[in-house]
Amino acid sequence: MCRTVDLHQAVLAKNDENALALRRFLASRGTVAVNLMSSPGSGKTALLEQLLTRAVAAGTPAAAVTADLATENDATRLARSGAPVQQILTDGLCHLEAGMLQARLEDWLPDGTRLLFVENVGNLVCPASYDLGETLRIALASVTEGEDKPVKYPAAFGLAQLVVVTKTDLADAVGFARETFLGGVQQVNPGVPVLETSARTGEGVDALLAHILRGAEGEETHTPVLARQHEKHLHSHANGTVREPGPVS
Protein backbone atom coordinates (compact mmCIF):
# COMPACT_ATOMS: atom_id res chain seq x y z
CA MET A 1 0.00 0.00 0.00
CA CYS A 2 1.29 3.40 -0.92
CA ARG A 3 -0.03 6.91 -0.65
CA THR A 4 0.85 10.01 -2.58
CA VAL A 5 1.71 13.30 -0.88
CA ASP A 6 1.57 16.42 -3.04
CA LEU A 7 4.29 18.82 -1.95
CA HIS A 8 4.80 21.46 -4.67
CA GLN A 9 7.76 22.98 -2.87
CA ALA A 10 10.70 24.80 -4.35
CA VAL A 11 13.75 22.55 -4.06
CA LEU A 12 15.80 25.43 -2.67
CA ALA A 13 13.08 26.71 -0.33
CA LYS A 14 15.36 26.50 2.72
CA ASN A 15 18.06 28.54 1.04
CA ASP A 16 15.46 31.02 -0.14
CA GLU A 17 14.03 31.42 3.35
CA ASN A 18 17.54 32.02 4.68
CA ALA A 19 18.10 34.52 1.87
CA LEU A 20 14.91 36.34 2.77
CA ALA A 21 15.94 36.51 6.44
CA LEU A 22 19.37 37.74 5.40
CA ARG A 23 17.87 40.38 3.13
CA ARG A 24 15.83 41.67 6.08
CA PHE A 25 18.87 41.59 8.39
CA LEU A 26 20.94 43.57 5.89
CA ALA A 27 18.13 46.05 5.30
CA SER A 28 17.81 46.60 9.05
CA ARG A 29 21.53 47.40 9.19
CA GLY A 30 21.38 49.71 6.18
CA THR A 31 23.73 47.42 4.28
CA VAL A 32 23.52 46.70 0.58
CA ALA A 33 24.96 43.35 -0.50
CA VAL A 34 26.57 42.82 -3.90
CA ASN A 35 26.99 39.22 -5.06
CA LEU A 36 29.88 38.81 -7.51
CA MET A 37 30.05 35.65 -9.59
CA SER A 38 32.40 34.61 -12.35
CA SER A 39 34.70 31.84 -13.44
CA PRO A 40 38.06 31.34 -11.68
CA GLY A 41 40.72 33.71 -12.94
CA SER A 42 38.33 36.28 -14.37
CA GLY A 43 39.78 39.01 -12.18
CA LYS A 44 37.07 39.27 -9.51
CA THR A 45 39.53 39.76 -6.68
CA ALA A 46 41.64 42.33 -8.54
CA LEU A 47 38.55 44.33 -9.38
CA LEU A 48 37.27 44.03 -5.84
CA GLU A 49 40.58 45.33 -4.49
CA GLN A 50 40.06 48.40 -6.63
CA LEU A 51 36.45 48.84 -5.59
CA LEU A 52 37.22 48.50 -1.88
CA THR A 53 40.20 50.84 -2.06
CA ARG A 54 38.12 53.51 -3.83
CA ALA A 55 35.16 53.07 -1.50
CA VAL A 56 37.41 53.44 1.55
CA ALA A 57 39.07 56.52 0.02
CA ALA A 58 35.67 58.07 -0.68
CA GLY A 59 34.54 57.48 2.91
CA THR A 60 31.91 54.88 1.99
CA PRO A 61 31.95 52.14 4.65
CA ALA A 62 32.52 48.93 2.68
CA ALA A 63 33.38 45.38 3.64
CA ALA A 64 33.90 42.11 1.82
CA VAL A 65 33.34 38.41 2.29
CA THR A 66 35.24 36.17 -0.07
CA ALA A 67 34.61 32.46 -0.57
CA ASP A 68 36.98 29.79 -1.78
CA LEU A 69 37.38 26.06 -1.45
CA ALA A 70 40.81 26.55 0.09
CA THR A 71 43.34 29.21 1.17
CA GLU A 72 42.83 32.65 2.66
CA ASN A 73 44.81 34.27 -0.14
CA ASP A 74 41.96 36.43 -1.38
CA ALA A 75 41.09 37.78 2.07
CA THR A 76 44.74 38.69 2.59
CA ARG A 77 44.82 40.56 -0.71
CA LEU A 78 41.53 42.35 -0.11
CA ALA A 79 42.41 43.39 3.43
CA ARG A 80 45.20 45.61 2.01
CA SER A 81 42.45 47.99 0.91
CA GLY A 82 41.84 48.83 4.56
CA ALA A 83 38.29 47.48 4.48
CA PRO A 84 37.13 44.76 6.89
CA VAL A 85 37.34 41.38 5.13
CA GLN A 86 36.32 37.84 5.99
CA GLN A 87 37.19 34.59 4.22
CA ILE A 88 34.68 31.77 4.05
CA LEU A 89 36.20 28.37 3.30
CA THR A 90 33.53 26.23 1.70
CA ASP A 91 35.17 22.90 2.44
CA GLY A 92 34.76 21.69 -1.11
CA LEU A 93 31.37 23.20 -1.86
CA CYS A 94 31.31 24.94 -5.25
CA HIS A 95 29.09 27.87 -4.25
CA LEU A 96 27.93 29.94 -1.30
CA GLU A 97 24.52 29.36 0.25
CA ALA A 98 22.53 31.97 2.14
CA GLY A 99 22.85 30.17 5.47
CA MET A 100 26.65 30.11 5.22
CA LEU A 101 26.77 33.84 4.60
CA GLN A 102 24.22 34.58 7.30
CA ALA A 103 26.20 32.60 9.90
CA ARG A 104 29.33 34.58 9.10
CA LEU A 105 27.67 37.99 9.01
CA GLU A 106 25.69 37.76 12.24
CA ASP A 107 28.79 37.85 14.39
CA TRP A 108 30.97 39.97 12.22
CA LEU A 109 29.33 42.56 9.96
CA PRO A 110 30.76 45.87 11.21
CA ASP A 111 28.24 48.50 12.28
CA GLY A 112 27.60 51.12 9.65
CA THR A 113 28.67 48.98 6.69
CA ARG A 114 27.03 50.51 3.64
CA LEU A 115 28.33 48.17 0.94
CA LEU A 116 29.01 44.50 1.46
CA PHE A 117 30.75 42.77 -1.42
CA VAL A 118 30.31 39.01 -1.51
CA GLU A 119 32.86 37.33 -3.75
CA ASN A 120 31.29 33.99 -4.61
CA VAL A 121 33.29 30.84 -5.35
CA GLY A 122 34.80 31.04 -8.83
CA ASN A 123 32.25 29.10 -10.84
CA LEU A 124 29.59 30.10 -13.36
CA VAL A 125 27.27 27.12 -12.87
CA CYS A 126 26.43 26.39 -9.24
CA PRO A 127 26.35 29.88 -7.65
CA ALA A 128 23.65 31.01 -10.08
CA SER A 129 20.98 28.90 -8.35
CA TYR A 130 21.51 30.35 -4.86
CA ASP A 131 19.95 33.60 -3.73
CA LEU A 132 22.24 35.12 -1.07
CA GLY A 133 19.91 37.91 -0.02
CA GLU A 134 21.83 40.27 -2.27
CA THR A 135 20.51 43.58 -3.54
CA LEU A 136 22.66 43.48 -6.65
CA ARG A 137 23.91 40.42 -8.49
CA ILE A 138 26.83 40.91 -10.84
CA ALA A 139 28.13 38.39 -13.36
CA LEU A 140 31.67 39.11 -14.54
CA ALA A 141 33.57 37.83 -17.56
CA SER A 142 37.09 38.67 -18.67
CA VAL A 143 37.95 39.38 -22.28
CA THR A 144 40.43 36.49 -22.19
CA GLU A 145 37.71 33.88 -21.55
CA GLY A 146 36.04 34.10 -24.93
CA GLU A 147 33.07 36.15 -26.04
CA ASP A 148 30.59 33.28 -25.85
CA LYS A 149 30.57 33.06 -22.03
CA PRO A 150 27.03 34.53 -21.67
CA VAL A 151 25.45 31.93 -23.95
CA LYS A 152 27.54 29.10 -22.50
CA TYR A 153 26.45 29.99 -18.96
CA PRO A 154 22.97 31.41 -19.49
CA ALA A 155 21.81 30.93 -15.90
CA ALA A 156 24.67 32.98 -14.42
CA PHE A 157 24.36 35.78 -16.96
CA GLY A 158 20.60 35.51 -17.37
CA LEU A 159 19.91 36.12 -13.68
CA ALA A 160 22.43 38.93 -13.22
CA GLN A 161 21.34 42.52 -12.72
CA LEU A 162 24.62 43.84 -14.04
CA VAL A 163 27.25 42.31 -16.32
CA VAL A 164 30.85 43.47 -15.93
CA VAL A 165 33.57 42.85 -18.49
CA THR A 166 37.03 42.68 -16.91
CA LYS A 167 40.61 42.95 -18.23
CA THR A 168 39.64 45.25 -21.08
CA ASP A 169 43.28 46.34 -21.32
CA LEU A 170 43.87 42.90 -22.91
CA ALA A 171 40.94 43.09 -25.34
CA ASP A 172 42.98 43.97 -28.43
CA ALA A 173 45.73 41.49 -27.60
CA VAL A 174 43.29 38.57 -27.47
CA GLY A 175 41.00 39.80 -30.24
CA PHE A 176 37.94 40.09 -27.98
CA ALA A 177 34.83 40.17 -30.18
CA ARG A 178 32.95 42.77 -28.18
CA GLU A 179 29.79 42.85 -30.32
CA THR A 180 29.45 39.07 -30.10
CA PHE A 181 29.72 39.24 -26.32
CA LEU A 182 27.14 42.01 -26.07
CA GLY A 183 24.84 40.11 -28.44
CA GLY A 184 25.06 37.05 -26.19
CA VAL A 185 24.20 39.11 -23.13
CA GLN A 186 21.26 40.64 -24.95
CA GLN A 187 20.05 37.17 -25.98
CA VAL A 188 19.96 35.68 -22.48
CA ASN A 189 19.22 38.83 -20.42
CA PRO A 190 17.72 41.62 -22.53
CA GLY A 191 18.29 45.09 -21.18
CA VAL A 192 20.78 44.20 -18.45
CA PRO A 193 23.40 46.96 -18.09
CA VAL A 194 26.96 46.06 -19.15
CA LEU A 195 30.02 47.89 -17.84
CA GLU A 196 33.58 47.43 -19.08
CA THR A 197 36.50 47.60 -16.67
CA SER A 198 40.20 47.07 -16.23
CA ALA A 199 41.55 46.64 -12.72
CA ARG A 200 45.04 47.22 -14.10
CA THR A 201 44.41 50.60 -15.73
CA GLY A 202 41.47 51.55 -13.53
CA GLU A 203 39.25 52.06 -16.56
CA GLY A 204 35.57 51.81 -15.69
CA VAL A 205 36.10 51.12 -11.98
CA ASP A 206 34.75 54.49 -10.82
CA ALA A 207 31.76 54.06 -13.13
CA LEU A 208 31.13 50.61 -11.65
CA LEU A 209 31.33 51.90 -8.08
CA ALA A 210 28.99 54.76 -9.00
CA HIS A 211 26.52 52.27 -10.54
CA ILE A 212 26.60 50.15 -7.38
CA LEU A 213 26.06 53.21 -5.18
CA ARG A 214 23.14 54.36 -7.32
CA GLY A 215 21.61 50.93 -6.70
CA ALA A 216 22.31 51.36 -2.99
CA GLU A 217 20.30 54.58 -3.10
CA GLY A 218 17.37 52.77 -4.67
CA GLU A 219 17.92 54.02 -8.21
CA GLU A 220 18.75 50.63 -9.70
CA THR A 221 15.76 49.39 -11.64
CA HIS A 222 16.85 46.14 -13.23
CA THR A 223 14.69 43.40 -11.80
CA PRO A 224 16.13 40.91 -9.29
CA VAL A 225 14.74 37.91 -11.17
CA LEU A 226 15.75 35.12 -8.85
CA ALA A 227 14.54 36.77 -5.66
CA ARG A 228 11.24 37.67 -7.26
CA GLN A 229 10.75 34.14 -8.53
CA HIS A 230 11.66 32.43 -5.29
CA GLU A 231 10.17 34.61 -2.60
CA LYS A 232 6.65 34.36 -3.94
CA HIS A 233 6.76 30.65 -3.18
CA LEU A 234 7.77 31.02 0.44
CA HIS A 235 5.28 30.32 3.21
CA SER A 236 6.02 33.60 4.96
CA HIS A 237 4.71 35.46 1.95
CA ALA A 238 1.19 34.18 2.59
CA ASN A 239 0.65 36.43 5.61
CA GLY A 240 1.51 39.52 3.60
CA THR A 241 4.49 40.54 5.70
CA VAL A 242 7.04 40.27 2.91
CA ARG A 243 7.65 43.40 0.93
CA GLU A 244 8.49 43.12 -2.73
CA PRO A 245 12.21 42.44 -3.07
CA GLY A 246 14.10 45.31 -4.56
CA PRO A 247 16.81 47.82 -3.88
CA VAL A 248 17.24 48.73 -0.25
CA SER A 249 16.50 52.39 0.19
Add this chain to the structure above:
Amino acid sequence: MHELSIAMAVIDQVRDAVPDDRVESLTLRIGELVAVVPEALDFSFGLAADGTLLAGARLVIETVDGEAHCDGCGRDTPTGMPPVLWCGDCERPLTLLAGRELEIVRVVVADEGPDGTAVGDTARDTTRDEETSHVPHR
Protein backbone atom coordinates in the same frame (compact mmCIF):
# COMPACT_ATOMS: atom_id res chain seq x y z
CA MET B 1 28.83 19.66 -9.20
CA HIS B 2 25.90 21.30 -7.48
CA GLU B 3 23.57 18.42 -8.24
CA LEU B 4 24.72 16.84 -4.97
CA SER B 5 23.73 19.98 -3.05
CA ILE B 6 20.39 19.98 -4.86
CA ALA B 7 19.89 16.29 -4.04
CA MET B 8 20.59 16.95 -0.37
CA ALA B 9 18.18 19.90 -0.34
CA VAL B 10 15.51 17.63 -1.83
CA ILE B 11 16.14 14.95 0.79
CA ASP B 12 16.02 17.48 3.65
CA GLN B 13 12.72 18.85 2.50
CA VAL B 14 11.12 15.48 1.88
CA ARG B 15 12.20 14.31 5.33
CA ASP B 16 10.63 17.40 6.87
CA ALA B 17 7.41 16.79 4.98
CA VAL B 18 7.11 13.05 5.63
CA PRO B 19 9.55 12.41 8.49
CA ASP B 20 8.48 8.89 9.39
CA ASP B 21 7.62 7.42 6.03
CA ARG B 22 9.67 5.29 3.74
CA VAL B 23 9.66 6.95 0.33
CA GLU B 24 8.95 4.79 -2.70
CA SER B 25 9.38 7.52 -5.29
CA LEU B 26 9.51 11.25 -5.66
CA THR B 27 8.84 13.50 -8.59
CA LEU B 28 10.76 16.67 -9.43
CA ARG B 29 10.08 19.29 -12.09
CA ILE B 30 13.25 20.77 -13.50
CA GLY B 31 13.29 23.58 -16.02
CA GLU B 32 15.53 23.52 -19.05
CA LEU B 33 17.16 26.81 -18.02
CA VAL B 34 18.32 25.99 -14.50
CA ALA B 35 21.50 24.13 -15.46
CA VAL B 36 20.75 20.96 -13.50
CA VAL B 37 21.76 17.76 -15.29
CA PRO B 38 19.14 15.03 -14.65
CA GLU B 39 21.65 12.17 -14.88
CA ALA B 40 24.01 13.84 -12.42
CA LEU B 41 21.11 14.58 -10.08
CA ASP B 42 19.93 10.98 -10.23
CA PHE B 43 23.43 9.74 -9.44
CA SER B 44 23.85 12.25 -6.58
CA PHE B 45 20.44 11.40 -5.18
CA GLY B 46 21.39 7.73 -4.94
CA LEU B 47 24.47 8.64 -2.91
CA ALA B 48 22.81 11.19 -0.66
CA ALA B 49 19.76 9.05 0.06
CA ASP B 50 21.82 6.12 1.31
CA GLY B 51 21.05 5.41 4.95
CA THR B 52 17.91 7.59 5.00
CA LEU B 53 14.25 6.69 4.61
CA LEU B 54 14.67 7.75 0.99
CA ALA B 55 17.22 5.02 0.28
CA GLY B 56 16.23 3.14 -2.84
CA ALA B 57 13.50 5.62 -3.72
CA ARG B 58 12.88 6.10 -7.42
CA LEU B 59 13.57 9.60 -8.66
CA VAL B 60 11.23 10.78 -11.41
CA ILE B 61 12.41 13.92 -13.18
CA GLU B 62 9.96 15.87 -15.31
CA THR B 63 11.90 18.24 -17.54
CA VAL B 64 10.13 21.49 -18.42
CA ASP B 65 11.05 23.08 -21.72
CA GLY B 66 11.81 26.79 -21.77
CA GLU B 67 8.98 28.86 -23.27
CA ALA B 68 8.66 32.61 -23.69
CA HIS B 69 6.01 35.08 -24.83
CA CYS B 70 6.38 38.18 -26.97
CA ASP B 71 3.99 41.00 -26.13
CA GLY B 72 4.76 42.52 -29.52
CA CYS B 73 3.71 39.76 -31.90
CA GLY B 74 1.82 37.71 -29.32
CA ARG B 75 3.76 34.54 -30.06
CA ASP B 76 4.71 31.88 -27.52
CA THR B 77 7.96 30.26 -28.58
CA PRO B 78 10.37 27.68 -27.19
CA THR B 79 13.42 29.44 -25.77
CA GLY B 80 15.85 26.70 -26.76
CA MET B 81 19.13 26.27 -24.92
CA PRO B 82 20.97 28.59 -24.64
CA PRO B 83 17.73 30.51 -24.33
CA VAL B 84 16.76 33.24 -26.73
CA LEU B 85 14.89 35.83 -24.65
CA TRP B 86 14.85 38.58 -27.27
CA CYS B 87 12.35 38.88 -30.14
CA GLY B 88 14.41 39.93 -33.13
CA ASP B 89 11.27 40.75 -35.16
CA CYS B 90 9.77 43.11 -32.59
CA GLU B 91 13.08 44.25 -31.04
CA ARG B 92 11.87 43.66 -27.51
CA PRO B 93 12.53 41.31 -24.59
CA LEU B 94 10.43 38.19 -24.23
CA THR B 95 8.61 37.23 -21.03
CA LEU B 96 9.71 33.85 -19.75
CA LEU B 97 6.73 31.53 -19.22
CA ALA B 98 8.49 28.31 -18.24
CA GLY B 99 11.94 26.82 -17.89
CA ARG B 100 13.26 27.91 -14.49
CA GLU B 101 11.32 25.39 -12.40
CA LEU B 102 13.12 23.54 -9.61
CA GLU B 103 10.30 21.96 -7.68
CA ILE B 104 9.46 18.89 -5.61
CA VAL B 105 6.07 17.93 -6.98
CA ARG B 106 5.05 14.89 -4.94
CA VAL B 107 6.27 11.86 -3.07
CA VAL B 108 4.84 8.38 -2.91
CA VAL B 109 5.33 6.81 0.52
CA ALA B 110 4.82 3.31 1.87
CA ASP B 111 1.55 3.23 3.78
CA GLU B 112 0.78 1.51 7.08
CA GLY B 113 0.64 -2.28 7.12
CA PRO B 114 -2.65 -4.24 7.47
CA ASP B 115 -2.29 -4.55 11.28
CA GLY B 116 -2.10 -0.79 11.70
CA THR B 117 1.62 -0.57 12.42
CA ALA B 118 3.80 1.36 10.08
CA VAL B 119 5.86 -0.78 7.78
CA GLY B 120 9.48 -0.94 8.89
CA ASP B 121 8.65 0.82 12.15
CA THR B 122 11.10 -1.13 14.31
CA ALA B 123 14.02 -0.57 11.99
CA ARG B 124 13.37 3.14 11.67
CA ASP B 125 15.17 4.49 14.70
CA THR B 126 18.32 2.63 13.81
CA THR B 127 18.13 3.90 10.27
CA ARG B 128 17.68 7.49 11.37
CA ASP B 129 20.55 7.27 13.83
CA GLU B 130 22.79 6.22 10.99
CA GLU B 131 21.78 9.00 8.66
CA THR B 132 24.37 11.54 9.71
CA SER B 133 27.27 9.24 9.09
CA HIS B 134 25.90 7.90 5.82
CA VAL B 135 24.94 11.12 4.09
CA PRO B 136 27.94 12.54 2.26
CA HIS B 137 28.93 15.89 3.63
CA ARG B 138 29.02 17.41 0.14
